[in-house]
Amino acid sequence: MRSHLLNDTTAELYRSSVSEGVERVAAKLATTTRPFTGVTPDALAPTIDAVDLDRPLHDTIAVLDELEDVYLRDAVYFHHPRYLAHLNCPVVIPAVLGEAILSAVNSSLDTWDQSAGGTLIERKLIDWTAGRIGLGPAADGVFTSGGSQSNLQALLLARQEAKPGPGGWEGTADLAKLRIFASEVSHFSVKKSATLLGLDAKAVVSVPVDKDKRMQTVALAAELERCREDGLVPMAVVATAGTTDFGSIDPLPEIAELCAQYSTWMHVDAAYGCGLLVSPKNRDRLTGIERADSVTVDYHKSFFQPVSSSAVLVRDGATLRHATYHAEYLNPRRTVAERIPNQVDKSLQTTRRFDALKLWMTLRVMGADGIGNLFDEVCDLAREGWELLAADPRFDVVVEPSLSTLVYRYIPAAVTDPAEIDRANLYARKALFASGDAVVAGTKVGERQYLKFTLLNPETTLADISAVLDLIAGHAEQYLGESLDRAS
Known part of the structure; x- marks a missing residue:
């Protein structure tokens, strides 16, 4: 119905509808006492299944009332200080304002004639970020949907730049020669990208890590030399600046030296550690990323x-040509000569949201130091949390944090069976999630089950961490007690 199209005649409806939605969310944020209700899929599914999408309610208030039951009540709220699980952050208000604006205007950042100022804002932010990294005057880039897409595009460019044949590409057989080197704790998107790029199943070479979960450069050097001796092509090295599990930062300067020695593309996955780019006190942890x-x-x-x-x-904006395709109806070749700034010339996506506006609003309201100070706070908290865990005999903590992640394991003094301790840790995580009192993540270190705090909320305190550790220990002890009763 036309009455719901956003235009000059429905501006008041837009204002009242959005205001009502904001009021609902604001009330929820103000009164949420736990990060999760503990609802199970089986309990929530019937509520959503009962909604007949072919029978609209024709009323915004009624729909928002319904939304409380199907979503808002049981959402996992990342703003709560005891949400400690994944790489999900609480969001800053200027960015949320930007989200509201970009959704309503609905610019598409593929061509200039759909975005105008949005195109220039995105380009300005790309230049700003490249400057923070130190990539140099020829640098360029583009906004993407997330780290997996960014890694895919970077490796696409690396593949196209590799040129394994003496005269360039010699056909699909050449793909089997390409190798990508990444640490054994790098993000899974590296292997996924290799598959999407048509590379051999053995294309991704897993490089061992040291005790701090950083890529061993001696092992990398050996693998690069073996690659060359075998007549293969070292297409790229993926260094991680903030691994998902440990927040570890690979030795970037040493990796850069090896990449230069072997004429290999160096990609840095700083999806997590990029916050250090605006850190007033920890920026040096990214030395070498430039x-x-x-x-x-x-x-x-x-x-x-x-x-x-x-x-x-990217260091050399010219390499983005490998993602460039022209269509007469969108970005014909003549627009290049006319110097029309079409962002689709750089992107794997065509239609693309104006996500850059959120960062623009944030920088213009808070400034880079404002963001960096928040990230420094969670890094400082992780250090305090590590000291707490290291001093607690109930837990084994894996590595000192480079960023804001802590990986640890409950270790009961009276139990020696590692498999039983695994089960106790798994049970504790599930029981904690079911209670809704806190949310933590889990992972494996070797073959053993561990738990994980990913600290991205400056409102989280050491007291919160201590309280959650007590809850975990309590749930684990309950499981072990019940297990002992079953055995007897």
Whole structure:
């Protein structure tokens, strides 16, 4: 019905509808006492299944009332200080304002004639980020949907630049020669990207990590030399600046030296660690990133932006031509000569949201130091949390944090069976989630089950961490007690 189209005649309806929705969310944020209600899929599914999408309610208030039951009541709220699980951040208000504006105007950032100022704002932010990294005057990039897409595009460019044959590409057989080197704790999107790029199943070479979960450069050097001796082509090295599980940062300067020695594309996956780019006191942890050929940044992690907001940056903007295709109805070749700035010439996507506006609003309201100070706070909290865990005999903590992640394991003194301890940790995580009192993540270190705090909320305190550890220990002890009763 036309009465619901956003235009000059429905501006008041737009204002009242959005205001009512904002009021509902604001009330929820103000009164939420737990990060989760503990609802199960089986309990929630019937409520959603009962909604007949072919029978609209024809009333915004009624729909918002319904939304309370199907979504708002049982959402997992990342703003709560005891949400400690994944790389989800609480969002800053200027970015949420930007989200509201970009959704209503609905610019598409593929061509100039659909976005105008939006195109220039995005380009300005790309230049700003490349400057923060230190990529140099020829740098460029584009916003993406997230780190996985950014990594895919970076590796596409690396593949096209590799040129394994003496005269360039010699056909699809050449793909089997390409190798990508990444640490054993790198993001799974590296392997997924290799598959999407048509590379051999053995294309991704897993490089061992040291005790701090950083890529071993001695092992990388050996793998690169073996690659060359075997007549293969070292297409790219993916260094991680903030691994998902440990927040570890690979030795970027040493990796850069090896990439230069072997004429290999250096990609830095800084989806998590990019927050250090605006850190007033920890920026040096990214030393060496300025030598990368490409960099992934996820603003929707450590820049406190709403999903989605990511970018891929490249040292040489000319390499983005490998993602360029022209269509007469959209970005004909003549527009290049006319110097019309069409962002689709750089992107894997065509229609694309104006996600850059969120970061623009944030920088213009808070400034870079304002964002960086928030990230520094969670990094400081992780250090305090590590000291707490290291001093607690109930827990084993894996590595000192480089960013804001803590991986640990409950270790009861009276139990020696590692498999039983695994089950106790798994049970504790599930029981905690079911209670809704807190949300933590889980992972494996070797073959053993561990738990994980991903600290991205500056409102979280050491007291919150301590309280959650007590809850975990309590749930684990309950499981072990019941297990002992069953055995007897």
